[in-house]
Structure formats: C-alpha cells, structure tokens
Amino acid sequence: MQHPEDWFHTWFDSPYYHLLYKNRDVREAQYFLDNLLRHLRPKPTCELMDLACGKGRHAVYLNQQGYTVTGLDLSERSIAYARQFENERLHFYVHDMREVFKPEAFDFIFNLFTSFGYFSADYENVIALRASTASLKPRGKFIIDFMNTPRVINRLVARETKEVGGIAFHITRKVEAGFIIKTIRFEDQGQSHEFIERVRALQYQEFLEYFQMAQLRLAGVFGDYHLGPYDPEKSERMIFILKK
Template sequence: MINPSDWFYTWFDSPYYHLLYKNRDAKEAQRFMDNLLNHLRPKPTCKLMDLACGKGRHAIYLNKKGYDVTGLDLSEKSIAFAKQFENERLHFFVHDMREVFQPEAFDFIFNLFTSFGYFDADYENVITLRAITDTLKPKGKLVIDFMNTQRVINRLVAKETKEVEGITFHITRKVEAGFILKTIRFEDKGQPYEFIERVRALRYHEFMEYFQMTQLRLAGVYGDYSLGPYDPEKSERMIFILKK
C-alpha cells in the first residue's frame, strides 16, 4: 500500500518537518496522556499501541508510566530515532496503519494529534479503522484525537511566515476538494523546497459513519485535552473513545 509519492511518506521523513514543529508543547501532550490514563485506567498488564508515533515521544512517556508499549509509524527515520529508547516493554516498528499489525494483540490503541485522514481515497480511512479494529483485543479501546474540523476551517490562517534556525518557512492554507491543504515553501543553502500537508476535512458525522462501518462503538467524545465536553462550535478537538 505504501506509495513513496504520498505527501506524508516524504514530508514526515524530512528533517525539515521536525525542525518546523520542534516547539510543539510537550507538557500539554503529557497532561493529555495523563488525563487519558486517568480516564481509561488501563491495568498494568495491558498492551498499548501508539499508532503514528513519530519519534516516539508519547510512547516513551507511556512506557515510563509502566506500560508495555508498541509505537508504529510509516517514517523510517522517525522509527530509527525512536529505537534507541527501546527496552523489554517498549518497541518501535515501521508500519502502514492501513494494514493489520498483530491480530487481536492490543488492549488500547492511541491515534493522537490529528494522525488520521491523510489518504487520497475516502475508503482508505475505513480500511485503516478496520485494520485497527482487527488489531484490538475483544473489548479493546481506541482513542482517536482529531482536530475539530469546522472550527479549524472557520479560523483558517491563509498565510503565515515562520522562522526557525535561520530558515524562513512560508506557509499557506486552504480548503480544497474536501481536504485542508497546507503548503510549506522555503529555501535552505540556496535550494528551494516545497511540501504539502493534506488532511481530509472530516466532520463529526463522517467519523460516526466510519465507526458504524467498522463496528466500533462510541464510548465517549471530548472537546479538549482536559477531556472537557465536546462542543461542535467551540471545541478545539474531537477526541473519540471507541470500544471494539
């Protein structure tokens, strides 16, 4: 299923991706993980997966909390970096989320920080959810943390310039053909670069249709990293807790 021309295959493996986003709020992310753990209360024996784990920051944090954690990501470079932190209860693998990893092997799967909806074809999102469902143990739970799409579109910043370590990133955003497109242009050492992020502009009702098709039952939906109630107009996030 891997197509090297897919935008996420090249961009997520680029050092410029990690440079542009290097100042993401690690403390906020850890608070979110703590809130999820307090809410879900996994037993110490549970097996956890961080799906689309990047360089493994959140998987490492979950492992430090005492859990057996597996991190999966399509980016070979990110997984190569994460592997230095492996131990008996922490492992990382290059993997395409559209494929089953290990049948019925995990109690909890986390798909966080809008790491969904990358694919060109809508049906691939359903294929992804079916693969996740098959990877979950019976009665296992899935957490999908996605942007609140309507709020993002309403507040879309069309143009932005950001300087990081001497590189000036010129960022444009628009909604096109059902996707939110972010174009990132910059020069480094006289060489011009352009990358595009494409995330499907999925609304709440579309997720509900996906969940119905993949026999995932909604156990709760929250609107922020404190797990406050979801408000379609005001919430920053759509955080779905699903049960197989």
C-alpha cells in the same frame, strides 16, 4: 516535488518537518495522556499501541507510566530515531496503518494529535480503522484525537511565515475538495523546497459513519485535552473513545 497522493511518505521523513515542528508542546501532550490514563484506567498488564507515533514521544511517556507499548509509524526516519528509547516493554516498528499489525494483541490503541485522514481516497481511512480494530483485543478501546474541523476551518490562517533554525518557512492554508491543504515553501542552502500537507476535513458525522463501517462503538467524545465535553463550534479537538 513530492507526489500529492503520498505527501506523508516524504514530508514526515524530511528533516525539515522535524525542524518546523520541533517546539510542539511536550507538557501539553503529557497532561493530555495523564488525563486519558485517569479516565481509561488501563491495568498494568495492558498492551498499548501508539499508532502513527512519529518520533515516539507519547509511546515513551506511556512506557514511563509502566505500560508495555508498541509504537508504529510509516516514517523510517522517525522510527530510527525512536528506537534509541526501546527497552523490554517499548518497541517501535515501521508500519502502514492500512495493514493489520498483530491480530487481537492490544488492549488500547492511541491515535493522537490529528494523525489520521491523510489518505487521498476516503475508503482508505476505513481500511486503516478496520486494520486497527483487528489489532484490538475483544472489548479493547481505540482513542482517536483529531482536530475539531469546523473550528479549524473558521479560523484558518491563509498565510504566515515561521522562522525556525535560520530558515523562513512560508506557509499557506486553504480548504479544497474536502481537504485542509497546507503548503510549506522555503529555501535552504540556495535550494528551493516545497512540501504539502493534506488532511481530510473530516466532520463529526463522517467519523460516526467510519466507526460504524469498522464495527467500533462510540463510548464517549471529548472536546479538549482537559477532557471537557465536545461542543461542535467551540471545542478545539474531537477526541473519540471507541470500543471494539
């Protein structure tokens, strides 16, 4: 059994995590990044960070667009996988986002696909934001792409079973004590497994308070991967463009 406080340590390093989510839409991710790059217009000399990069698919794509990219993630297994794609302008490191990676080294930091709000204590989210802000150059930009929490809660699917790679993943979801909690149970080779994902059900207003505490200015907010306007009830995402 994993410890609920540090669920992300064990689950993201598990081969089952990568099996369950292996069909994540690569085209959608690239379309989103294309739109972001058009909007942000980074110079070719810009240094980019992919924060909580997982196996590196966004970092690899950003690098293919001609940028120098650093991918950071807590999962040793993910970083070990991502390192096969390294080149002179693409590097990956195991790193905890609550610690400063390199002071004032990056023009842009990307934190994509709800890779935030994992920590059990609220203040740790602010610590993570402050650490990231410290890694930004003056006037650098920080992009946070998070689920639109109210919409997600309204449409929460309480129970479902997904069959992937011959394993039936039984998934339950609930909202409890300010977290959206997903429990994943399955059997493999006669062994029972259980993993839990806990993401803080952060609302728009809470993010604004975090940004203030991290001394980040909100430059814009979008509601989807087309970069359409943010609608608190209808939008699928909360995509924050922040300035140091």
